Amino acid sequence: MRADTELLRDLIAVTPGIVTWPGRGRPEAVIRAAESVTGPLPRSYRWWLAAYGEGSLRGRPIATPDPVPGLGEPGLLDDRSGGGRLWFHEDDDHECFGFALDRAADGEWPVVVRSRVTGEEWPFADSFAGFLTVWTARAAGLREGPNPAVARLWRATPGVRLPDGGTLLGPHVFGARNDAWEVRTHAPHWVLVGEDGGGAGLFMRRHGRDRSSLYRLAPGAPRGEVADHAEPLGADLFDWLDRLPGPASG
Template identity: 50%
Template structure:
């Protein structure tokens, strides 16, 4: 799924784990020079460079388009290892790499984590934006996400605002919205995952076999029988977003 860059901006401005650097946005020339060396950069990473330029995540810098002699430059020779490009190294030595051999149709490179001891790789996210969303969720104590469907969404984008006004929340929004509407108190088996910008909420189950469908219900009418009271919006959120 293509990342929603305005939702990414919202996440970055609210993220407790990402420190923005005072250097400001990277210049277009530096971004183009990096692309001349590496090929087209992932759109959400390129956007981040153009909007923020540099930053630290978990106490370690995210690679930027600094001069090549800089250790933080995405074009630094040590970062390239065949079909992998390291853009972030944890304080414990584990590395996050773009998987250059798995470019998606939208131009994004998936992100993998490489273990510092044995070099084993583990999938992290489908996009750079998704990587930041996953890390923000972890920093907020949300683990992978409140259910597998939302976790899959966040691996691509930190929320989505559709043209029809439907907003699917990112990790920076979901806790506050559920607390505001006391969802755990009135409908403990459900969670609020978005809204229609018109007073109705989008609800999904925490547990059970059906954790893909979404019910639509007035935010002032939240109760325990959401399955009966709510209108079925879709039986598969990810597919529905893909056709919206």
């Protein structure tokens, strides 16, 4: 799934801990110069370089091809970029995040994380856009997502704009919208994952066996077992998305 860059801009703008500076987007010539060494860069990271150029997560820099002198920002092409990985960020826990160069798919490279203490490595996101989304979810106390289906979505994109004008929520707005619907108070085993263009809520189970089915509920606070008084939309969030007439993403 391609990342929705409009929603990604929203996430970057409102997420505490993600810092960018105006006017530092990298020109195409700089990006191409980096690619002359690395090969094609992942689509959403390339977008980040053009739009922002550089930034940081809780004060720890995200690598860029031509770091500004004196700021201590790691260059994309430093000596950590070997071994089939291109490292672009290291956090305060000594975990390094990088692109898996051997796993390109649809113009993106998945992001892996490696402990510099143990050397252990594991998957983190499907793309750089997914990396920022999952990082935001974790920073907001949502882990990778409130259920496996939403976690899978966030590994690729910070939400989806729907054809009817609605949206599947990203982690940057998830808490506020669930609070507005009073979900934890009235339906604690459920979660609001989106809203349609008519103001209805899109719900999935947070707990229980079936955490992949999607339901639409008319505006108003949910009650107890949402499935008892909501319209079922399908048994799988991603099958439902595939059936939509051209959802707006990326």
